[in-house]
Amino acid sequence: MKIQRYDLIQIIKNDFILYGKIHLILLILIILSASLVIITVYETRLLITQEEELILQKKKKNNEWRNLIIEKNSLSNHSTQKK
Template identity: 70%
Template structure:
């Protein structure tokens, strides 16, 4: 009455893979493509962050130079009077 069924799991997996190999191949390609896209996006983002930091340092230097020039101008204006 109570019959236990035995399933040959490796055979089921093999048959499933052989039956639906196109879907598996498409999914594998999609995984590889998305992984590569993530790597490229992270790399470009890090480059942009690095460039932004360099530009901020350059801006600070220019601001300091500008302040010094204004001080120098004011000093020369006062001295020339």
């Protein structure tokens, strides 16, 4: 009596191809969806960081502009007082 050996990998592969197509498609879609969520979150964080940097630049420019207006007014007042 000879012991019959089965190729387990081949049996699993055949079963998966015959009966697991929907599961395989769903698995691929889940992985794709998860990847897209990760990419979207990463890009959103980059955009938020850029927005914060732009807000800081805007504040610096506003402060510089105010200082220039004050300096202009101060110089114009100074020149009018000498006359």
